[in-house]
Amino acid sequence: MKLNVKYFGMIAEWAGSENGQLDFSGTSVVELRSEIEKRIPGLNSSSYQIAVNRVIATDEAIITLGDEIAILPPFAGG
Amino acid sequence: MRYARHIALNEVGESGQQKLLNAKVLVIGAGGLGCPALQYLAASGVGTIGIVDGDTVDESNLHRQILYTTSDVGRLKAEAAKERLKALNPNVSINIYPENLRAENALEIVCDYGFVIDGTDNFVARYLVNDACVKLNKSFVYGAIHKFEGQVSVFNFNGGPTYRCLFPENPQQSQVPNCAEVGVLGVLPGVIGTLQATEVIKLILGIGEPLSGKLKLINLLTNSEQIISFSRNEEQVSKAMKIDLSESYTDESCAAPESIHPNELAEWIKQNRSINILDVREAHEIPKLNHPNVISIPLGQIPHRAAEIPTDKQLVVICQHGIRSQHALEFMKQYNFPNQLINLEGGMAAFHHHTSTL
DSSP states (O other): OEEEEEEOHHHHHHHTSSEEEEEOOOOBHHHHHHHHHHHSTTGGGSOOEEEETTEEOOTTOBOOTTOEEEEEOOOOBO | OTTHHHHTSTTTHHHHHHHHHHOEEEEEOOSTTHHHHHHHHHHHTOSEEEEEOOOBOOGGGTTTOTTOOGGGTTSBHHHHHHHHHHHHOTTSEEEEEOSOOOHHHHHHHHTTOSEEEEOOSSHHHHHHHHHHHHHHTOEEEEEEEEBTEEEEEEESSTTOOOHHHHOOSOOOGGGOGGGGOOOBOTTHHHHHHHHHHHHHHHHHHTOSOOOBTEEEEEETTTTEEEEEEOOOOHHHHHHHHHOOHHHHHHTOOOSSOEEEOHHHHHHHHHTTOOEEEEEOSOTTOSSOOOOTTEEEOOGGGHHHHGGGSOOSSEEEEEOSSSSHHHHHHHHHHTTTOSSOEEEETTHHHHHHHHHHOO
16 A cells, blocks of 8 residues: 655655655554665664654554554754 | 733733742753743743753854854853843843753752753753653653754643653664754744743643643744644653663763863862863963863864873863863764763853852
């Protein structure tokens, strides 16, 4: 399924865009995590959270067609 | 009447304004986020405001840290901010802590306040703010920025989630972007710091819907805003509760160089603590520091004389106002010195001022 993904902060820079489409064949957030880490170099050594439909999701949460995904890093700057 | 337009609001009124006057808010970090937050808290009549910041004003701060003027460059931010806020509203009492928040002082400083604003600029400090607030059961308003984007949330409010519930892992030092000086749009911390002040004022007044359990995301370039929800994670809360601050944070020095207040250096010298001192001023600059382990290398000569810098002890780098020494530290950071590098805040001018008034 095709998922719309929003990237924030430096992850958007690594992804090359703030909005992307991802072809995803898995079902859970943990699978999505490894899929995205394959595509975005540097992400696997970073800490970030995944939100599904604007709620921070656990690794076990199930992803279905049409879900809105957001990849959120913490920001340090102040 | 200073607060007439507040009192005219049904949601504030006389009683709300009195709540503000009775409130005590601690602002940790008087930088990009802290400046606008402080300005609005003081203007709004928050009765007691604490400011924690050990840095001095650098010229490169002025494009966003709006409490400071050109003539404040080199001064302690906490002192310059207090002066400015007192001029804005003399009825407000301002306590300053011209030092960085550390594991050893965090609980003592935070415990005197009802609410905290996190305006720090690195992850070590942010986790420390969280852990201290969780231990002391204080609500705190988080704000953080990156280039054109900001995040705001209210943590540990009425049993709500904490910073660790949102971001459980403290990012590795290698991925801490603030240490690698990324740019930031000057107005961005103005927007985010003002939202932090707004949330604190709402908490004090008990009005509206606080951003508890909600992370507000703002992108000033695209004008997009959204709110992400998250919930409390008891495991992460008890982790913060159990952490021994003095043990967990001392080994975790950020890649950003640390600094020391003149009083603390005076204390170290009195205790004969084993340190080396690098003076990066020109030979003619006075007062000199009276210490057996001083080595003098003017800033401009550091690159080709780096091999002369001793590495066997903690190294305190000094200059006249704490600016050149900071530049020297930034330069030396690239060379991975094995010893800890420490900047003397405010330089010898501040050291002389403080030690002559002791």
